[in-house]
Amino acid sequence: MTGRRGRPDEAGLIARFFRPLATAPGAALLLDDAATIPPAFGKDLVVTVDAIVAGVHFFPDDPPDAIARKALRVNLSDLAAKGAQPAGYLVTLALPDDWETDWLEGFVEGLAIDQEEFGLSLLGGDTVRTPGPLMVSITAFGHAPEGQAPRRTGAAPGQRLYVSGTIGDAALGLKLRLDERLAALWDLRRAEKETLLDRYLLPEPRLALAGVVATYATASMDVSDGLVGDLGKLAAASKVGAVIDAGRVPLSAAAFRATRVDPAAFATALTGGDDYEILVAIEPEDAEAFESEAAAAGVRVTDIGVLIEGEGVGVERHGRPVMLGDESFSHF
């Protein structure tokens, strides 16, 4: 069961590192070719896949547990946006030849923590070696009420736009990660700097909001490539336009401080990526119920604007357009 330099081969690696994560019966202890997911009456299965590559989507020297959790959480964020409760996931791990046991232990520990937190089981996966960088691709499964998973396509003029949490922290955190001097420029306190860096390292999937989203959202998506750009995608899919009130976009204390002194930071906040917040369209008559049920679920939601006839996304402050430069950040 051991390969080069005393490290386990694939079967040994699965047994040692991944089997403890396979808690669902359908995972068959990872001893099989495939997993099974039993039928859930009245539920659609929602499936999503996202991959992250070292040096492209995360820093190779990020802690391995954070890499694992980010890989899982970006998928859980998609489930939340579709109103789905997570059921399980598959991991494809492409490991460079120089992988270390300690690293993999940290990686698996990260998955274990998040499985526990979000209530899901590893169902299977594939481990391959690569002469290239580390890559993690995760397929996540969830259940949503049949026919009720909100798409990007249901938004209509007159509906309100809401986002969860705060916007821009992760994008500002990435900038800080790349240039520490920005902390001084932005006049950040130590804890504020840490907040921004953490938001980039570890997204917070809004699964607590999934049920509320399934009930009320006419259209929904997660904000992963920047609020303005992603709203543009939702608006285009729904064949409507959108107007955001810049003054209502929810900012953390750290982001607020940065944007107050640096206009470029405001553009970064609204167009940068990695928020992993939920963006939804809500009928005006449902707004109060949506807000109150979101609050009951423990997630802050903020009305940031409105959908209109037409196309494109406008960002306004006191009724005047705000220019943000490039609209969208793309990982590709």
Added chain:
Amino acid sequence: MTGRRGRPDEAGLIARFFRPLATAPGAALLLDDAATIPPAFGKDLVVTVDAIVAGVHFFPDDPPDAIARKALRVNLSDLAAKGAQPAGYLVTLALPDDWETDWLEGFVEGLAIDQEEFGLSLLGGDTVRTPGPLMVSITAFGHAPEGQAPRRTGAAPGQRLYVSGTIGDAALGLKLRLDERLAALWDLRRAEKETLLDRYLLPEPRLALAGVVATYATASMDVSDGLVGDLGKLAAASKVGAVIDAGRVPLSAAAFRATRVDPAAFATALTGGDDYEILVAIEPEDAEAFESEAAAAGVRVTDIGVLIEGEGVGVERHGRPVMLGDESFSHF
């Protein structure tokens, strides 16, 4: 919608190349964060993922349509082994920066051909760039009768062992690919050489056998890492031993010719990888029905041995042990 050197960005790439493959309603034309699979009454969803890496699992200069089809088919083979009919799949494609439009067109064409042949739809995916080699990870979904997907664990002493198709062609094809001179050593005709090379390039998932497998197999897996090694996994999972009659292992005319003159070729055939045939355990009283229904499904199956008390895998010829060197071929 275009990035560097006039090539499409991710959204443009999805629209141009992948959207035509997304024929299922749940794929939402790949315009959403996630896909949905509606509940199927009385069916388990069977899920599997396999990744292939350029230079590890295929040759970088293989035709792009063959790479795509292999990536899909290795997963369909897992579904067949679990008695499942395919429903859809997700693709994660890690593209090196120097990808070419022609290459991607060929890749997508390969997927289109196999979707048509095997009756499934692209449901979603993720495209990322990588500084490393091309990698394709596919997650495939299928439906099997609820609770009836055969595992590796149900085999018992006295049951018969069957394999579909012929064994060893792909492993011999890989040897030929690496050393063309073997064609002369093995005294192969031109068509035989092509047969072996093709079997390595393009596996044949035995989906026609899925229903019969779900009905009759007490244990089942696909043979991807070599017959002897994979049988060892099935036997270990079922806590039994197994004996193969070497003379009954089904060989193609090409493999038969090679093994007749080269004993090492016989070891390669029984222990090499990439067969993607189905290995099942069948109750003796079901053997006749299994054989006749497999024949009706158009798939040849061959009784190659028996499960016994104990552990491990023996290979015998005329009742005497045959030595094969390394038991199993592992991609890892």
